[in-house]
Structure formats: structure tokens, C-alpha cells
Amino acid sequence: MTYVVTEACIKCKYMDCVEVCPVDCFYEGENMLVINPNECIDCGVCEPECPAEAILPDTESGLEKWLELNNSYSAEWPNVTRKGDQTPADADDHKGEDGKFDKYFSAEPGKGD
Numbered sequence: 279m280t281y282v283v284t285e286a287c288i289k290c291k292y293m294d295c296v297e298v299c300p301v302d303c304f305y306e307g308e309n310m311l312v313i314n315p316n317e318c319i320d321c322g323v324c325e326p327e328c329p330a331e332a333i334l335p336d337t338e339s340g341l342e343k344w345l346e347l348n349n350s351y352s353a354e355w356p357n358v359t360r361k362g363d364q365t366p367a368d369a370d371d372h373k374g375e376d377g378k379f380d381k382y383f384s385a386e387p388g389k390g391d
């Protein structure tokens with residue numbers, strides 16, 4: 279079991295989640311984060327920290343796409359453990375928006391720590 283980051287994170291990137299993860303298993307893309315499912319210890323601490331409600335346990339149905347995305351991009355993107363200044367200025371404008379993956383997803387890596 280693991281927790282996964284879903285498309286609600288795209289363009290939000292509030293980063294509250296990375297500060298609380300005890301095993302530092304968040305990885306940073308250009309406009310979203312992912313969790314490495316092999317490193318996540320399933321503690322659930324990050325889930326309530328996310329203002330966008332983007333983090334969900336993979337026991338919920340319909341998350342296969344996001345589990346696969348978290349798995350593949352956590353192998354490519356840099357590790358991130360600290361909340362920096364990466365949150366976009368217009369993050370709140372995109373909070374709760376539908377279809378963010380199709381509209382905005384970027385496969386480019388973020389800066390990491």
C-alpha cells in the first residue's frame with residue numbers, strides 16, 4: 279500500500295506535504311509532486327496536510343492511473359523535502375479545477391531541494 283498524489287496537485291504545489299513525510303519520499307516535477315510508492319511507509323501523515331486534497335491512499339478505487347504516474351515519475355524527478363518558494367502565484371486560481379492533467383501536466387522535472 280502507498281499514498282499517491284493525484285491531479286489536484288497540478289499547478290498548486292503548496293508543498294505542505296513534503297515537510298511532514300518521515301521518509302522523504304516526495305519527488306518534484308515542474309508543476310506537481312509525486313510519491314515514490316516503494317518508499318512510502320503508508321503512515322498517512324501527509325494526506326490531511328494537503329490543502330488541495332490531492333493525496334489519497336491507493337486503497338481507494340480508480341487510482342490506478344495516478345499510482346502508475348507516481349511510480350514512473352518518482353524514478354525520474356528529483357527528491358524534495360523542504361517547502362521552498364515553488365508554489366506558483368496563481369495556485370489558488372487552479373485549486374479544485376477539473377481536468378488539470380489534460381490541460382497542464384508537465385513531464386519536466388522540478389528543481390528538487
Ligand code: SF4
Pocket residue numbers: 283286287288290291292293294295296310311327328329330331332333
Ligand atoms: S500539499 Fe498537496 S497540492 Fe501541495 S504539493 Fe503536496 S500534494 Fe501537491
Ligand code: SF4
Pocket residue numbers: 281298299300301302303304313317318319320321322323324325
Ligand atoms: S503516507 Fe507517510 S510516508 Fe507516505 S508519502 Fe505520506 S507522509 Fe510520506
